Amino acid sequence: MSVNGSVIDAPVAVPATGLLSAAGELSSLAARHAADADATRSLSHEVVDAIREAGFARHFVAARFGGTEGSFEELTRAVVSVGEGCAASAWCASLAAYSARFASHLPDEGHQALWGGSPDTVVATGLMPAGRARPADGGWLVTGQWAYVSGVDFADWVMVCAAVAGEEGPPQLRFFTLPRGAYTVRESWDSVGMRATGSHTVVVEDVFVPRHLSFDRADMLTGRNAGSDVPAHNVPFQAVGGLTFIAPVVGAATGALAACAGSITGRRRNQTAELTVVRASGRIDAARHLVLENAAVLDGRLFTPEHMARNERNATFAAETLREAAALLVGAAGTGGLGEGHALQRFWRDITSATSHVALQYDTAARKNYSAVLLGPEG
Template identity: 30%
Template structure:
């Protein structure tokens, strides 16, 4: 008979301390950004540094040694990491969201994940559920493929959606928590930007998943998790708002890094074909800088409202209604668009050398252009979802990501 897992509660650093830790990693992340992009994976030293700083256990339950922080902390940490490396910040956001989802599984699953390692990491994918699932006595056997699994190269566990057959013939969508060493990872992430995320394809081939590592998807999506999460944590809300927060933080941080670079270089860069001493003397440069800064500031304000709204409802123990959830999704898309537009303006202001492969601006431009087109943000669906909610109709008729 195995010994019971002993809970380990650690001191929870406040938001200021955690953001300070992220700030302290900025130089390291920046130094490894080229390597991360070339290798299409975060450098081992980057993962170790984020882990040792506790920035990958923000959403891990306190009873398992995590911090159980709020959404504003996740946003601010991801933003600060993004100023060093967009890919690293994106992975931190996804892995923390994955740890949150893992915390909603039955206690036996949490003991498996963190019982021996409070820094264990869970990747999360919200793609279409695996089509091949069969019941066995103590769980299910799963075969399927999930693309775009950010964090799969650096996780010990992976949460993915599966469609469990029911007697009524209508599939029951569940999260399945799978060991990373029991699935295969296909090298499919060959993209122009966010290359360091290594968001490859995960493949399961007749993988057994015990019953305690299955949890219904809809209650998590709808924020119906009261009493499920660690009692030391505040009531949590819908998954969609939480999942996007780390991603938009990465985009904001990248845009801020581009702004800092262009503004600093403006004092030493000439304006070709003009008599201006440097770029800062040009009214056009000043106008571009003002426009980009305003868009980034607006993106930050919107992102803060999303995070604060989720936290406010969580503290009040009130589930977020569909209109607010739909607004959060639309505003997340707006944050990505504003960051993308700001960086486009900044590259024009800096000049054509921004596209030199040795210039970090071109990598930031590619990262933000790819990241801001994440499926949760693009193709006009967020606008449709919010508009449908505003006229009193169910936005889930258009998309389940609400």
């Protein structure tokens, strides 16, 4: 099952849901719309509808609400597939799935509010603490601004993290879930890559959030879930965090490889360019294996400190490796690959932008925990 602690071909007990086959069709659709999405900085309604219809939003939703309770491996492969056509579409699809998993920590009444009408409810999440909340009768009054909330343009609900001041000790961090209409969106996303993710700023001004639409951030971090016994709802955030963001990048790098190869095929062969493409392909395959290993850890419920730290290391190393691969492909393609209408330059920009995410940085996401595994605690 494992070699030196790494997971190899770990079995997945969760049956397939059909998401992967639907993702193949979505990838083709997203690829056709990718250039326009990049230019307009938004996904088309057709692609947004297809993300919902494919089953990404319901992938981790409980079966009692019509969800599919899918596996991490199937979701990862599906997101990679979509990313081969359009990185921004894959990013939004991934977050639609994982945001529902985050929201599963709500009390049962909160589950009813989100999914009682449909398992395909789309939730957008502001993971970083950025606002404040004060107790009110039956809940809290929330105020704040949360940047980089991907997919907020078409989300049905938004979940944000805010600090609740206590009488003693440090503030408690909680997540608060608000329906569309209870917040405003300030269009602030102007990144050179991942333009169509619509990762704008959510603004909340003194909005009441009832108790059943809130939960303690510590529950998500530890994986404790008093509201659900679905296995995927009881996973420590450390183990899963990077997987949310790296799977779309694997798909984008695979798409970049195909775009680069297409630009070289038929031309007079250049040995240097050929070797460069081969080197890039090895990096992409290596990153894919590490990312799939992370999914196997989650489906196999291997939540030891070593496995969780390795998952962080795998995601950040994969990000670094995929950035290198993208740079190699651009170099191999030459000037033509940087043409405004060439898919390669879009994938290159998307990979560069996506791997700047804090969850994919060595210093913030991997160094401390995995160095402790390898070297022991400091001091």
